[in-house]
Amino acid sequence: MRTINVDLGDRSYPILIGSGLLKDIAHYCAEAGFSERSPLLVVSDTEVAPRYLPALEEALRSHGYTVVSHIMTAGEASKSLAVYEEVMTTAIQAGLDRNSAVLALGGGVVGDLAGFVAATYMRGIGFLQIPTTILAHDSSVGGKVAVNHPLAKNMIGAFYQPSMVLYDLDTLRTLPARQVASGLAEVVKHGLLVDKEFAYWCRDHAEELLDLNVEALGYALERGCAIKADVVGNDEREHGLRAILNLGHTIGHAIEAVGGYGVFLHGEAIAIGMAGSALLAAKLGRDTSIYEDTVSMLSALSLPVRLPSEYDEDELMDAMMHDKKFKEGKMTFIVPDSIGSVSIVNDVQESLVREVLAELKKEERPW
Amino acid sequence: MRTINVDLGDRSYPILIGSGLLKDIAHYCAEAGFSERSPLLVVSDTEVAPRYLPALEEALRSHGYTVVSHIMTAGEASKSLAVYEEVMTTAIQAGLDRNSAVLALGGGVVGDLAGFVAATYMRGIGFLQIPTTILAHDSSVGGKVAVNHPLAKNMIGAFYQPSMVLYDLDTLRTLPARQVASGLAEVVKHGLLVDKEFAYWCRDHAEELLDLNVEALGYALERGCAIKADVVGNDEREHGLRAILNLGHTIGHAIEAVGGYGVFLHGEAIAIGMAGSALLAAKLGRDTSIYEDTVSMLSALSLPVRLPSEYDEDELMDAMMHDKKFKEGKMTFIVPDSIGSVSIVNDVQESLVREVLAELKKEERPW
Ligand SMILES: NC(=O)c1ccc[n+]([C@@H]2O[C@H](COP(=O)([O-])OP(=O)(O)OC[C@H]3O[C@@H](n4cnc5c(N)ncnc54)[C@H](O)[C@@H]3O)[C@@H](O)[C@H]2O)c1
Ligand SMILES: NC(=O)c1ccc[n+]([C@@H]2O[C@H](COP(=O)([O-])OP(=O)(O)OC[C@H]3O[C@@H](n4cnc5c(N)ncnc54)[C@H](O)[C@@H]3O)[C@@H](O)[C@H]2O)c1
Ligand SMILES: [Zn+2]
Ligand SMILES: [Zn+2]
Numbered sequence: 001m002r003t004i005n006v007d008l009g010d011r012s013y014p015i016l017i018g019s020g021l022l023k024d025i026a027h028y029c030a031e032a033g034f035s036e037r038s039p040l041l042v043v044s045d046t047e048v049a050p051r052y053l054p055a056l057e058e059a060l061r062s063h064g065y066t067v068v069s070h071i072m073t074a075g076e077a078s079k080s081l082a083v084y085e086e087v088m089t090t091a092i093q094a095g096l097d098r099n100s101a102v103l104a105l106g107g108g109v110v111g112d113l114a115g116f117v118a119a120t121y122m123r124g125i126g127f128l129q130i131p132t133t134i135l136a137h138d139s140s141v142g143g144k145v146a147v148n149h150p151l152a153k154n155m156i157g158a159f160y161q162p163s164m165v166l167y168d169l170d171t172l173r174t175l176p177a178r179q180v181a182s183g184l185a186e187v188v189k190h191g192l193l194v195d196k197e198f199a200y201w202c203r204d205h206a207e208e209l210l211d212l213n214v215e216a217l218g219y220a221l222e223r224g225c226a227i228k229a230d231v232v233g234n235d236e237r238e239h240g241l242r243a244i245l246n247l248g249h250t251i252g253h254a255i256e257a258v259g260g261y262g263v264f265l266h267g268e269a270i271a272i273g274m275a276g277s278a279l280l281a282a283k284l285g286r287d288t289s290i291y292e293d294t295v296s297m298l299s300a301l302s303l304p305v306r307l308p309s310e311y312d313e314d315e316l317m318d319a320m321m322h323d324k325k326f327k328e329g330k331m332t333f334i335v336p337d338s339i340g341s342v343s344i345v346n347d348v349q350e351s352l353v354r355e356v357l358a359e360l361k362k363e364e365r366p367w
Numbered sequence: 368m369r370t371i372n373v374d375l376g377d378r379s380y381p382i383l384i385g386s387g388l389l390k391d392i393a394h395y396c397a398e399a400g401f402s403e404r405s406p407l408l409v410v411s412d413t414e415v416a417p418r419y420l421p422a423l424e425e426a427l428r429s430h431g432y433t434v435v436s437h438i439m440t441a442g443e444a445s446k447s448l449a450v451y452e453e454v455m456t457t458a459i460q461a462g463l464d465r466n467s468a469v470l471a472l473g474g475g476v477v478g479d480l481a482g483f484v485a486a487t488y489m490r491g492i493g494f495l496q497i498p499t500t501i502l503a504h505d506s507s508v509g510g511k512v513a514v515n516h517p518l519a520k521n522m523i524g525a526f527y528q529p530s531m532v533l534y535d536l537d538t539l540r541t542l543p544a545r546q547v548a549s550g551l552a553e554v555v556k557h558g559l560l561v562d563k564e565f566a567y568w569c570r571d572h573a574e575e576l577l578d579l580n581v582e583a584l585g586y587a588l589e590r591g592c593a594i595k596a597d598v599v600g601n602d603e604r605e606h607g608l609r610a611i612l613n614l615g616h617t618i619g620h621a622i623e624a625v626g627g628y629g630v631f632l633h634g635e636a637i638a639i640g641m642a643g644s645a646l647l648a649a650k651l652g653r654d655t656s657i658y659e660d661t662v663s664m665l666s667a668l669s670l671p672v673r674l675p676s677e678y679d680e681d682e683l684m685d686a687m688m689h690d691k692k693f694k695e696g697k698m699t700f701i702v703p704d705s706i707g708s709v710s711i712v713n714d715v716q717e718s719l720v721r722e723v724l725a726e727l728k729k730e731e732r733p734w
Contacts, residue, residue: 081448081452085448085516088516088522088523089516089518092516092518092519092522093518119525120487120523120524120525121522121523122522122524123511123513123524123525123526124525124526124604144490146490149452149455149456149459150456151456151459151460152459155455155459155488155489156455156487156488157487157489157490158486158487158490158491158525159490159491237491
């Protein structure tokens, strides 16, 4: 088992990564300080619950915990205030009290929503994350919890740290292949940000990662979580440094918004976005090998790196203007300086971004 | 002008109490650190907005602030997730960004809801409170923000401190007389908890307080806020000591729940509750003069101290059992030891509480 400690003063917590952790869930709940006298609420979705919930409930009940579960429809559409209210109703009806805790069993959607419930039920109760996707390695570090508003994603939320994160690698075996690759996009992103060696390691071990080899995957998730924990530890409430985590996300979010959520998965959209950031870097005078290497890494992981021609540049630009990453009208981009190092560049010209989008559609590069 | 500093480390903030503060609102917003480049959202209600909002907006705009306002229907029913979502929609449509702030212009309902919006819009933006009721002196200290769930009051919320509280005493002149008395119930509560002299002072200056004499009211609100700030400063997240603030609230909440909200105003319900706590004290062996003096203070402030006979003891007991103040099934009461001093008593017998309720309906006391 691998352990990463997310160091946030009195809100610090451990991330445990390994095989077979779920059968010891009661032990971990006790370690997290959850009392058997207060009901636990497990939040999961319709894809994950049938596979892993019965065993989880059984393991908890046989150790004296009272458990109630709320299963939401799988998919991003459930990350809404309406579902949030339904989960709150379940929590109240089950008699959750101030010593209770919420367990999020699922991917980032379940984690974000259940975390916002935990953050705001009686002004905050216990929270334990059990991520079942690779992408959720990202959402399990940093304490960002949220639901979407019909007008904008992740608009309503809080910063709320879990007591513990349990990453049981066995649950990843049932993840569809596209979801695996999508999650690995965020893993390699963490390498691109601050760890050159790890970024190339991901490329060189792409096959084992896509095959969910426990050794490789455990290491990749450990590094991914550790890098994110490091960035977040230096900037818990996103005042500055933490913004680098948005590498590829400005363009990626625009692609998701314009194409409709689910056409490209989140990791796929930000893979295109990361390719775009590397193109932008070239335009700003950085070495073109950054682009070439970024693309080779993403391609090795079966991720897309080109923008389909049907995406309209005007619509994408519009979507970016509405993106909350623009403070007071200025456009900010995270731009790679080399593999494993990035800068936050403010005042990026709109015309330059537009050029990048146009070139992202083409096979050939201008150099 | 009177200033109280709520001391919470890097979340500390000042409460300013005085006449004519609102005309300088732009100055205070600048002092709170709000930028003119990011829109401000004023949340108010249908009673308060027609009286004070136009001048407030004008004062802000003439100093270069962009302002958008959301006016909700006056009353507790607006403290709901549905209205919360509406305010969020207004905020997004107005383009509020991470440097924006929410201004709550109104009583506790507006303050609690607007505060929860501020706490959760983009995971937290600026928040400034402009309380326009006396009761809101209580909600403006402590950072508790919330909305109600149909099944339980204040169930959904957060701890979120404002940047500043502006108490303009002039706005209190239009407050209906019953609301004035109701607010004074929480003021005298703060005296009953920790300040004997202040509690008797309230009784002796009851007439000036009910008349909204600026000198007396300014002093009473200053003491009320300062006492609450002191309690909260020692226990920001309600782990222990802060529970004393619930004096009179267990019975009071049950009265509100059983009678229907609005039959008794909150302060009226907790006045009966505080009389009940003093009766409970007598039953637990404390001096009966505590009860006599408590009742004389509340009566001087035109507050009720008897439970109307139509309130059913079984229903009240039921409501108390559902009250979130009961941890893991045990009944906890805040019990006065003398005027200006209280204890947290766990394991209060259900039968004793039932006796108190029965006696609260009678004119005569058993001694
Ligand atoms: N909080 C953060 O810091 C943060 C960071 C990144 C992403 N996110 C959020 O995370 C969400 C995306 O996360 P995600 O990709 O995990 O989405 P997801 O939770 O929707 O999971 C993807 C799909 O896989 C299914 N699934 C999950 N685990 C499975 C398993 N073990 N076996 C089979 N199927 C399984 C789900 O039911 C779903 O259909 C987005 O809402 C995004 O905003 C949050
Ligand atoms: N957050 C906390 O710590 C805390 C503490 C105590 C109470 N509360 C909450 O506060 C709420 C009650 O507060 P409240 O009594 O101020 O209720 P309120 O906001 O509903 O105000 C009472 C009534 O007076 C009207 N009003 C307000 N100011 C006025 C003015 N200046 N002139 C004329 N009319 C005016 C309002 O429109 C409303 O109809 C409850 O929801 C309670 O849960 C919160
Ligand atoms: Zn992402
Ligand atoms: Zn109260």
